[in-house]
Amino acid sequence: MSLSYESSGVRYDQLDAFKRACQQAARTTAGALAAHGYAEPATTRGESAYLIEAADHFLAHVEEGLGTKNLVADAVYAATGKCFYREVAIDTVATIVNDLITCGALPISVAMHAAVGDSGWFADATRTRALVDGFAEGCRTAGAVWGGGETPTLGGVVEPKAIVLAGSAIGRISPKHLRIVGDVKDGDGIIFLASSGVQTNGLSLCRKMAGQLRDGFQTPIGHGDARTFGEALLAPSVIYVAFVRECQRRGIKLNYVAHVTGHGWRKLMRLDEAFVYEITQPRPAPALFQFMMEAGPIAQREAYATFNMGIGFAAYVAPENVEATLAAAKATGYDAWLAGRVRKEGSRKAVVVPALDLTFEGDTLKLR
Numbered sequence: 573m574s575l576s577y578e579s580s581g582v583r584y585d586q587l588d589a590f591k592r593a594c595q596q597a598a599r600t601t602a603g604a605l606a607a608h609g610y611a612e613p614a615t616t617r618g619e620s621a622y623l624i625e626a627a628d629h630f631l632a633h634v635e636e637g638l639g640t641k642n643l644v645a646d647a648v649y650a651a652t653g654k655c656f657y658r659e660v661a662i663d664t665v666a667t668i669v670n671d672l673i674t675c676g677a678l679p680i681s682v683a684m685h686a687a688v689g690d691s692g693w694f695a696d697a698t699r700t701r702a703l704v705d706g707f708a709e710g711c712r713t714a715g716a717v718w719g720g721g722e723t724p725t726l727g728g729v730v731e732p733k734a735i736v737l738a739g740s741a742i743g744r745i746s747p748k749h750l751r752i753v754g755d756v757k758d759g760d761g762i763i764f765l766a767s768s769g770v771q772t773n774g775l776s777l778c779r780k781m782a783g784q785l786r787d788g789f790q791t792p793i794g795h796g797d798a799r800t801f802g803e804a805l806l807a808p809s810v811i812y813v814a815f816v817r818e819c820q821r822r823g824i825k826l827n828y829v830a831h832v833t834g835h836g837w838r839k840l841m842r843l844d845e846a847f848v849y850e851i852t853q854p855r856p857a858p859a860l861f862q863f864m865m866e867a868g869p870i871a872q873r874e875a876y877a878t879f880n881m882g883i884g885f886a887a888y889v890a891p892e893n894v895e896a897t898l899a900a901a902k903a904t905g906y907d908a909w910l911a912g913r914v915r916k917e918g919s920r921k922a923v924v925v926p927a928l929d930l931t932f933e934g935d936t937l938k939l940r
Contacts, residue, residue: 575781575868588938615754618844618939620671620831621743629746632677636668637685637738641775641805646733647782647789648802649699657699659808661706662713664737666809667772669714670831670885673816676752677743679714684721685738689730694723706808714813716741750820754843755827758916761894762840762849766907767884769860771809773833774879778805781868791867795859804860812885814904819887824896828888832880837923837930838937840886846921846934851912854925858882876930888914 595617602612605624613630616623621632641663645656669679684707694700711718721739730736745751770778782801785791789802797804812831819826832839840849857865857875861882865875875881889897894910901908921934 575777575870575874585938591939615844616675619842620674621677623675623677623745623751625748628748629744630675630677630748630751632672632675632743632745633740634668634672634743635738635740636671637736638664638667639772639775640779641770641772642735642737643779644775644782644789644802644805648806651788651790651802654803655698655702656806657702658706658709659806660737661703662710662808662811663772664739665707665710665714666811667833668739668741669710669716669743670809670812670833672741672743673813674752674829674831675745676750676816676820676826677745678817678820679716679741679743679813681719682711682714682716682741683719683739685736685740686721687724687726687730687736687738689725689727689734690732691725693733693735710811713811715817716743752826752829754845755825756843756845756847756888756914757827757890758847758914759891760827760888760914761891761897761910762851762912762914763887763889763894763897763901763908764855764883764911765810765812765815765885765887765901767832767880767882768810769807769858770805770879771833771884773836775805777868777870777878778864781864781870785867793859793863795862797859797863799860801860801863804863810884810906812906815885815887815901815906815908818900818904819897822896822900824889824893824900826887826889826897830886832883832886835937836875836877836879837881837883837925838877838932840923841921841932841934841937842939846916846919848915848917848920849912849923850915851923851925852927853909853911854927855882855909872928873930876925876928877932877936883911886911 610624613625621634623630782788791801923932
C-alpha cells in the first residue's frame with residue numbers, strides 16, 4: 573500500500589480552507605494601515621509574503637515555521653550522537669526568507685520563535701550551541717540581522733523533550749519597480765534552482781516512513797548516495813536570497829518566482845492567473861526521493877504533489893532574459909537550468925510534465 577501525505581496526518585484541503593478563511597477576515601483589517609501612512613497593494617493576499625505599500629517603497633512581512641524536521645534531528649542525535657541542530661536552524665531561517673524574497677523583498681531582520689515543553693531542553697549545551705550558531709549563520713547568508721525572538725515554555729502544549737522552531741522576517745523593496753508582481757506571459761521560460769533535498773516540506777510523511785523501515789533513519793538510501801535516510805533528510809536547506817539580489821543588481825526582470833515547498837510541484841502554479849506550466853526538462857529525481865518512492869512506497873504522483881523533488885525555487889522570465897538569469901544564478905553559486913515554458917491556454921491552469929506523464933490541474937491547488 574502506497575503512503576500519502578494525508579496518511580501522516582497532513583490534510584491540505586483542511587489547512588487550505590482555514591488559510592482562505594483567514595485571508596477573508598484579514599482583508600477587513602487592511603484599513604488600519606492608513607493611519608501609519610501605508611496601504612495594502614492589490615494581489616498581495618495569498619502570496620508567500622505580505623506587502624504593505626508606501627509612497628516610495630514596500631515593506632514585506634513573513635511568518636513561517638520549520639515543521640517537524642527537528643524531530644528527525646532528535647532521532648538521529650539519540651541514535652548516533654551526531655547533532656544536526658546547526659542544519660535545522662539554517663532550515664528555519666531558509667523557510668522564512670525564501671518566502672520573503674518571492675515578492676522581490678530583501679530580508680532586513682529575522683526573529684526566532686523557539687517554544688519548548690520544558691525549559692530543560694536548553695540544558696544540552698551541544699544542541700543549544702548548534703541551534704544558536706546555525707540561526708546566526710542562516711541570517712548572515714540571507715544578509716539579514718537576527719533581530720530577536722521569543723522562547724516560551726509551553727508545558728502541556730509542547731512535548732517536554734521537543735522544541736517548536738519558527739520565526740518571522742521583515743524585508744524591503746526599494747525602488748518599488750523591483751516588486752515581483754506576477755507579470756507572466758505566454759512563452760516565458762521556467763528556470764529551476766536545485767534544492768538540497770526535502771528542505772522543509774513533507775517531513776511528517778518522512779517520519780512515518782522511517783517508522784516502517786527496519787533500520788529507521790539509519791537506513792542507507794543507496795542510488796549512489798552514501799548517506800543514511802536521516803542524514804539525507806537533514807541536509808540544510810538552500811537559501812535563495814543571493815539569486816534574487818543578483819538579478820536585481822543586474823537589472824534582470826523576474827516576472828514571477830515560486831518557493832517550492834508544501835504542495836510540491838503544484839506550487840509552480842501559485843500565481844492566481846491561469847497558465848499552463850509545461851516542464852519539458854525535468855531532471856531525474858535525486859537519490860533521496862528515489863529511495864522514498866521505493867521504500868515507502870510513495871506513488872510518483874503523490875511524491876511530486878508533496879515534495880520538491882529536487883527543486884527549491886522557480887523563476888519565470890521572458891525568453892530574452894533566460895540566459896542572463898541562468899548566468900546570475902551561476903554567479904551566485906546556484907545549480908539552475910531552463911526546465912520549461914509557460915503557455916496560455918484560455919482559462920486552463922495546470923502543471924504538465926510530459927516526460928513523467930504527470931498533470932496537476934488548477935483545482936489541485938486552492939490557496940485563495
